[in-house]
Amino acid sequence: MRGALCLMGAGTFLLSLLSAPPPRRPHFVNVAAKSKIPYKTNNSFTGRKYFPQPMCGGAAIFDFDNDGRLDIFLANGAKLPDLKKTDSSFFNCLLRQKSDGTFEDVTARAGLTGKGLDYNFGAAVGDYDNDGFEDLFLASMGPNALFHNNGDGTFTDVTSASGIGGKPANTLSVAAAWFDYDNDGLLDLIVSDYTIWSPATDVRCLMNDQDYYCNPHRYPSVPPRLYRNLGNGRFTDVTVKSQLARYPGKGMGVSIADFNGDGWMDVFIANDTEPNSLFINRRDGTFEEKGLELGVAYDQNARAGSSMGCDAKDFDNDGKVDIFFNNLMGQIWQLLRNRGGLFQYYSSISKVQKLSMTYSGWSAGFIDYNNDGWKDIYSANGDVDMVSAKSPQHDTMFENTDGKTFVDVSGEMGEDFLPKGYQRGSAFGDLNGDGALDIVVTSLNQAPRILMNTADSGNHWLMVALTGRKSARDAIGAGVKLTTASGRELYNHVAISVGFMSSSDKRVHFGLGEETKIASVEIRWPSGIVQTLKNIEADRVLSVEEPLK
C-alpha cells in the first residue's frame, strides 16, 4: 500500500510537471521591417543641444481612409537652429495599411510631409467637422497646423482658414486633444503648450565644456490654449474666456475624461516640473483648475515632478476614471486612484513606485495587452539627456494583476520590446484586427517600431466602435460599461489623446478574460443619452450609432 501511494505521488508530480508549464504571456513582435518606411525620428541632434530636442516623434494610429484598416502617422522635427524641414529626413510620415498587413508610405500623396512647417511634436486626431473622416492637428514649435481630411486620401492645410493657428509668438506647443467641452456636438481643441522658446533665446547649458539640456525652469510657463469649434470649419480662441489663461504650466501629455461623472468632459494636463493641472468643466464654458484640491497636482510629498505622458482610465474597474502619469528616473510614476472626489496616491500600494524608480517615461497608456479585463500600464522610456549608461532605456509593461497590484513583465514582452534607446511617442490600436492591442513607438533618431501583439493569451475581447449623432461623431469621452455574463463589470471610455504627443485608435477595447458572453453594454454618450445593448457575443467589433433620443 505504501508503495502504491508512492507511485501515485510520483505520477501526480510528473503530471503536474507536464500539465502546468508557467503560463506564457503574449508578447510583441516588431513588423516594421516588412514595410518600406522612410521615417526616422529626427530631432536634428548634431552635438549642440537645443532645449526642445528631447521631444520628437509624436505617433498616431487611425483609419484615415475608412478602409477598415488602421493606419499610422508619425510627426517629425526640423533642422536646428533654422527650425525648417530642410530635407526629407525631417518630413512627417503617413503609413497606409495594405490588405496584407504591411504599410505603404503615402505621405506625399496625402499632403502631409509638413514641408512648409517647422518642428512638429504632437499629433492629435479628431473628426472636427463630423464628416466621417478623421482630421489631423499638429502641435509644433512654430505654427501649429490643422489638416482637413478630404475623404479621398488627401489632406488640406486649413490652419489659416480655421483660425486655429493663432498663438503667442514662439509658443512651444507639444501636444493636443480634441474633445467637446461644451457638449454642442462639435469637437473643440485643447493644445498643451510648454513654454516660449526660439533658437535665438535658447539657453546653452554647459558642464565641463559639455552641452546638456537645461533645466526647464530656465524657461517660462504658459497656459494651455482652448479653441472652440464654431461649426463652419472655423474656431475661436477661448483660452481667456474659459479661464484656462489663468493657469500656466509646462504642458506635456493631455488626457480627456469625465473625472467627476457629471457628463461634461474635464482635462488633465501633466506639467513638466510644475504642478499638474486638472481642469474641471464648470458646464458654462469655463473651467476651474482643481489639481491641488483633488490631489493630482503634486506628488505624495507635495513636490512637483517632471510629469511627462499621461492617461486617464479606470484601472480598477470601480466606475471612476483614474490617472496615470510618468516622469523621470529617481522620481515616482504616479498612479492616482479616483475615490469619487479626491484622488488617492496609489503608486506605493500598487507597486508602481518600486517598479518605476529607474525609468524615465514619456508616452504611456493604460492598455489591457493580455485581454484579461485589467488595464496594464505601458511606457515608452529613455532619459532626457544622453549622459550615462542608464540613459538609454527600454519600454516597460507593468501588468495589472487584480486591479490593485502591478508586476513588471517587460522582460517577457519579447526582444523587439526591449531595445534600449530614447523612446518618445507611442500609440495603441488593434492594427491587425485580432482583438489584441498593438503599439507603435518612436525613438529619437531611430526608425519606428510597429509592435504586433502575439495575441496568444487565449482570452476574449470586445471592441466597441461608437459613432455619435447628437454627440460629436468621434464621441470622445463616451463612457462604456460592460457587464459580462458572469456579472463582472468593466469600464472604459473613448480616448484618443493618450500618452504624450500621440493619438490612439478611438475604438473602446475590452479584454474579457475567459468569458465569451456579454450580458450588457451600457453607453453614456457625451450628449447625456444612455444606451444599453444586451446579450452580445465576444471577439468582435461592435459598431454602435448614438440614438437620437
Place this chain on the structure above:
Amino acid sequence: MAKFFALAALSLFPCATGAQQDPERILKQAITLHQAGDAEEAIPQYRAYLKLRPDRVDARSNLGAALAGTGRYRQAIAEYRAALKGRPKDPGIRLNLALAYYKMGEISAAAGELTALHAAKPEDRQILLLLADCRLRQGENRQVIELLEPARKQTPDDLAVAYLLGTALIRDNQVKRGEQVIDRILRNGESAEALLLMGTAKLHALEFEAAAADLRKAAELNPQLPDVHAYLGLAYIQTGDTAAARAAFQSELERNPNDFESNLNLAALLRQDGHAEEARKLLERALRVRPGEIRARFQLASVELEAGRPDRARLELEDIVKQTPRFVEAHIALATAYYRLQRKAEGDRERAIAQKLTDGAMASKSKE
C-alpha cells in the same frame, strides 16, 4: 520562607502594620528585594518607607530606579525630579533622570539633563557619549561634532567616539571627513558598524542600491546595531521598495521604539498607503522624541488632510508656515486644506506663495 511571610503580612495589612513597622526595616527590605532583582516587590516597600520618611532622597532615588527597572519611566521621572529637589547637585540622580527621559523618548529633556552633567563633569565618557547620542538623534549634527572632536584628539582609538563622530560628519554632509574618521573602524575588518557607516555614506552620495546592500549586510551581522534598520529603510525608500522600507523601519522600532527617523518615515509610508491612524500614533511618538520637529508636524498635518479633516490640517499648517515661512511643501498643503474648506482666496494666496518660493529657489539654482 521568612521573606515570604514578611511580604505577605505587608501586603495583607498595609495600613494596620505600616505605622507599627520600623521604617528602617522597611527600607532594608526594599533594598534587599531591589538588589535581588525584585524591583516589582521593592516598589511598595519604598513607597511605604517614603510615606514615613518623605524627605529621604536616597530612598526616593531608589524608588525611581525600581520604577524605571519595571518600565514605568513616567513615574520614575517624577520620583527623580522630587529627589533632585532635595539634592539638586546629585549627579547620580540627574544621570538616572536623563536615562529615564532617554528611555521615554524625550530626547530633548534627556539632552538638557546631560548637558548640565557634561558641564559639571566634562571628563565623564559615559555622559559625553550619551549626550552626543541624544544630539545625534535630535539631528543636531554640528553639536555632536563640536562635542566629540576634542575627545577624538585625546583618544583616537575610541571606536564609540569615532562611530558617533563619523556618523555626525556624514549626516552633516561632511562625507570626506566622516570617511576619514570611520576609516579607523574599517581597519578593524568588515564589521556591522563599518558597513553601517559605509551604507550611510553611500546614501548621502545617492548610491541607493549600493547603500541598501551595505546596510542589509550590516543588519544581518548585527541586528541590534542602533539605527541600522532605520537607514536601511531610508535606502529602500529611495529604491522605491516601500514594502521593504516599512519592514526595515518596523524592525528598528521593535528595538528602539523612540527612533525618530523610523517613526517619521514609517508614518509617511503608512500615510501614503491610507493608514492614517497608525501613522498618527507614530508621529505623536516622533514628536515626543523631538518636540515641535517640523517634518513630523508636517506629516501629522498631511495625515489630517488625508483623513478628511482639512480644518485640523489647516491649524497645524498655519502654525508651521508661520514658523518656517520658506517651507514650500507646507504652503502647498495649506493651500490644499484651504481649497478643501472652500476658502479659495486663501488657497490661491498660499499657492502663489509656494510658486514664488519655488521660482526663487530655481532662479538661485540657475545662477549657480
